[in-house]
Amino acid sequence: MSQDLIAAKRYAKALFDVARESDRVAQVEQELGKVIAVLNENPDLFKLIKHPGIEADVKIGLIKQIFDADVSEVVINTLKLLIQRRREETLEAFAKAYSKIASDALGQASATVYTPVELSEAELGTIAETFGKLTGKQIRVESVLDKGLLGGIQVRIGDRLYDGSLAGKLERLHKTLNQSQAL
Template sequence: MSRDTVVAGRYAKALYNTAAESGIILEVEEQLKSVVQALDADPEVKRFLQSPRISQSDKLQVLRTSLKGKLSSPVMNTVELLVQRSRTDILADLLDSYIKIEGDAQGIGDASVYSAYPLSQAEQDQVAAEFSVLTGRKIRVTNLVDRSLLGGLKVIIGDTLYDGSLAGKLERLEKSFNDKHR
């Protein structure tokens, strides 16, 4: 685990505790996602925030003006703190850590579901229901299209891969044949 991930985890835990006290856990998650997406979508903003030539007070003034009323005070305070400490580069890690802390606290698991085509909402709900039973947690599905899959699904929850892809099934079948014929 990198040092940045550890540091992001500390910020995420503090932010989660503040959000929990205020009863705005999901709101904070959505706001963090918006901030991270905005930085990823606009490299100029990212360069602006990470530039050593621009004073931190100028960065904070621009942030406060552009984000006024759009972020809750816990998220705004966290973003300001990261700007003051020149750590805006850990925002994506902070979001990942926050989601993990939130999931652990609320019994929610996040599943990355890889499929050959986009899954309908009903299919995503079915995957979530099946893996909720398997893991004992409420599962949130993020569907990712992987055209290299011939069929089936690959599901990643935490550090566990559930390979139900056609290639994975064929590989397991081949291995079982090889094991029987030795």
């Protein structure tokens, strides 16, 4: 694990502890998501924030100017700390680490659903409910269109992949047939 990732997780844990004390875990997660979304939508701004040749005070001024109205003081102060400690490169990893810690604490998990066709909100709701029962967590579903799938569905929750795709079923059938022939 890289030093940047380790540092990102430490900062995320520290922010989580502060957010939990003030009962704002979900709010801080949303605010971090908003910050990362704005930075990703404006790649030049993100490059500027990450650039090692630009003074920390200039970067902090930009962060305050852009996010002060939409983001709580605790998030601004954490971003300030990351910049002062030259950890700007870890912003995305930091936000992901915080999201994971917060989701675990709130009994939530994110699922990415891969399908060859667009799913309705009702179908996504059914998937969330089914996998919620399976994992014991409240599932947030993100749908991804994957034209490479012949049919069926794949669901990724964390590091685990639930493969109900046609290709996955054929592969399992192939393995089963090969095993039965070996006997």
